[in-house]
Amino acid sequence: MSESLSNVVYLFLAVVGLVMAAWKSLALFRDATPTLALIVSMQTCGAVDYAMASPAGYRAIGEMTHQPSFATLPVYVGILICFAHAHILTLLWDPQARKATSSLRRVIAWTLTYAFGASLMTTFFLFADPSGAVDPLRFNTTYADNPMIFLFLLVFLVMLTSGTLNTWRQCRRMELTDPQIQHSVRAFSLAMLAIFGYVVCSAPAIALAALGNHSLDTLGVFGSTCGAIGTVAIFYGLAGAATSAWWRERRDYKFLQPLWDLVVSTVDQNLAFSVRAAQSRHLTVNVTFQLHRRVIEILDGIRVLRPWMSPTPMSAVHLLHDQHIAQGSTWAPLAQQDLDAAVTAASLHDAVRRLQSARQKQGHLGRTSRSQLHAEPVVRLPGDDTPAANERDRLLRVSKALSHPLVSAALREANGAGLPQAGAGANG
Structure with missing residues (x-):
C-alpha cells in the first residue's frame, strides 16, 4: 500500500x-x-x-x-x-x-x-x-x-x-x-x-x-x-x-402504515403521538421508538373499536375460506396465522364502517361515547392473548391481510347478508 x-x-x-x-x-x-x-x-x-x-x-x-x-x-x-x-x-x-x-x-x-x-x-x-x-x-x-x-x-x-x-x-x-x-x-x-x-x-x-x-x-x-x-x-x-x-x-414501520391509517387515523387521531411524524414515509432516525409507538397506537385504536366489532364478518371469512378450499380459487389456502389475520382485518374494517355510520347518525365527528353503546359482550379477536413481544409480527400479518381478496369478499358477504349485525354497536 x-x-x-x-x-x-x-x-x-x-x-x-x-x-x-x-x-x-x-x-x-x-x-x-x-x-x-x-x-x-x-x-x-x-x-x-x-x-x-x-x-x-x-x-x-x-x-x-x-x-x-x-x-x-x-x-x-x-x-x-x-x-x-x-x-x-x-x-x-x-x-x-x-x-x-x-x-x-x-x-x-x-x-x-x-x-x-x-x-x-x-x-x-x-x-x-x-x-x-x-x-x-x-x-x-x-x-x-x-x-x-x-x-x-x-x-x-x-x-x-x-x-x-x-x-x-x-x-x-x-x-x-x-x-x-x-x-x-x-x-x-x-x-x-x-x-x-x-x-x-x-x-x-x-x-x-x-x-x-x-x-x-x-x-x-x-x-x-x-x-x-x-x-x-x-x-x-x-x-x-x-x-x-x-x-x-x-420496513415494518412502513408495512404497518395501512393498519395505522385504518384504526388510528380514521378512528381518532388523538391516539397518535404525532400524526405528522406517523404519516412520514422517510423514517431514518429513532426508528425503534417510532415503531414501538406505532404498535402501541394500533393496539389503542383496536381497543377503541372493540364495542363496534361484530362476529358476522369473522364468520364470513371462515365460511368463504372453507368454500374456496373446496371449490379451488386463484389464491392458496391460508395458514392458520394468516387466516386469523384475515379474520381480524375483516372485523376491523367492519368495525370502522359501523363506527363511522354511528357518528354520521349522531351528527358529530368526535369519539362516540361508550354510554351510547349497548352493553353486549365484546367480540374477541384471534390473537387477543398474543404476548407483547409477538404483537409486532401479528399486526404485520393483519396489515398485510387488509387488502387480501378473502377479506374484501367477506366484507361484501357480511354487508349484504341481510343478517342482524350482532355486536356492541349494532344500533349505535
Missing part, C-alpha cells in the same frame, strides 16, 4: 470508526450495558489510532514531539488496546462464558495481561532511540536491528497474536439463538484472522531485518493491508446485526 493510498484508507477508516462510535453511543444512551460501552470505547480508540497511523498523522505527531518515529508508540499501544477490547467483548458476548463462575476472573486476568503488555512496550520504546526520518509504513523493518525496538515489536506481535487468535477462538465456539447476531459474530471472527495476517506478514520481515536482510520489507508493508481488511470486517461484524435490525424496523 503506497503512502498516499494509506492516507486515504486510514483516514477513511478513522471517519467510519468515529461515525460508528457516535451511532453506538446513542444506543448506549438508551440502554447502558458493559458490551455497548466496550464497543463505543473500542470504536473511538480505533478511529483515533487510524488517524495517528496515517502517514499524515504520523508525521504531524513527529513534528509536535520533535521525534519523527514517536507516533509508533501510541499507535501500537492503541492497537493493543483495541484488541484487548475485542477479546474481552467476546468473553462478555458468549452466554456460556458468562454463566461460568470464573468469567469475571478471566476478564480481570486478560485485562491485566494486556495492561502488562502495553507497559512493557512503553518501557522498551522509551529506552530505545529511534532517531532520524523514517517511512511510517516501514518502521518495523527499519529499526528491527535496535535491541529495544526489537523487544518492543516482539511484545507487540505476541500480544496481537493473543488478541486476534483468542478472539477468533471465542467467536468460533459461540452459539447464539439470534441468526443475525450469530452471522455478525462469524464476521467478527473472520476479521480476527484477517488481522492476524499482519503478524504473519510482519514477523518474518522483522526477523530478517534484525539480521540485516531487508528482502522481505515489502511483505511487512503488506501487513498493513491485512489490518485494513480486518478492520472493515470488524465494522461489518459490529454493525451488521444492528443495521439489519434497523432496516427491518424501518
Whole structure:
C-alpha cells in the first residue's frame, strides 16, 4: 500500500470508526450495558489510532514531539488496546462464558495481561532511540536491528497474536439463538484472522531485518493491508446485526402504515403521538421508538373499536375460506396465522364502517361515547392473548391481510347478508 493510498484508507477508516462510535453511543444512551460501552470505547480508540497511523498523522505527531518515529508508540499501544477490547467483548458476548463462575476472573486476568503488555512496550520504546526520518509504513523493518525496538515489536506481535487468535477462538465456539447476531459474530471472527495476517506478514520481515536482510520489507508493508481488511470486517461484524435490525424496523414501520391509517387515523387521531411524524414515509432516525409507538397506537385504536366489532364478518371469512378450499380459487389456502389475520382485518374494517355510520347518525365527528353503546359482550379477536413481544409480527400479518381478496369478499358477504349485525354497536 503506497503512502498516499494509506492516507486515504486510514483516514477513511478513522471517519467510519468515529461515525460508528457516535451511532453506538446513542444506543448506549438508551440502554447502558458493559458490551455497548466496550464497543463505543473500542470504536473511538480505533478511529483515533487510524488517524495517528496515517502517514499524515504520523508525521504531524513527529513534528509536535520533535521525534519523527514517536507516533509508533501510541499507535501500537492503541492497537493493543483495541484488541484487548475485542477479546474481552467476546468473553462478555458468549452466554456460556458468562454463566461460568470464573468469567469475571478471566476478564480481570486478560485485562491485566494486556495492561502488562502495553507497559512493557512503553518501557522498551522509551529506552530505545529511534532517531532520524523514517517511512511510517516501514518502521518495523527499519529499526528491527535496535535491541529495544526489537523487544518492543516482539511484545507487540505476541500480544496481537493473543488478541486476534483468542478472539477468533471465542467467536468460533459461540452459539447464539439470534441468526443475525450469530452471522455478525462469524464476521467478527473472520476479521480476527484477517488481522492476524499482519503478524504473519510482519514477523518474518522483522526477523530478517534484525539480521540485516531487508528482502522481505515489502511483505511487512503488506501487513498493513491485512489490518485494513480486518478492520472493515470488524465494522461489518459490529454493525451488521444492528443495521439489519434497523432496516427491518424501518420496513415494518412502513408495512404497518395501512393498519395505522385504518384504526388510528380514521378512528381518532388523538391516539397518535404525532400524526405528522406517523404519516412520514422517510423514517431514518429513532426508528425503534417510532415503531414501538406505532404498535402501541394500533393496539389503542383496536381497543377503541372493540364495542363496534361484530362476529358476522369473522364468520364470513371462515365460511368463504372453507368454500374456496373446496371449490379451488386463484389464491392458496391460508395458514392458520394468516387466516386469523384475515379474520381480524375483516372485523376491523367492519368495525370502522359501523363506527363511522354511528357518528354520521349522531351528527358529530368526535369519539362516540361508550354510554351510547349497548352493553353486549365484546367480540374477541384471534390473537387477543398474543404476548407483547409477538404483537409486532401479528399486526404485520393483519396489515398485510387488509387488502387480501378473502377479506374484501367477506366484507361484501357480511354487508349484504341481510343478517342482524350482532355486536356492541349494532344500533349505535
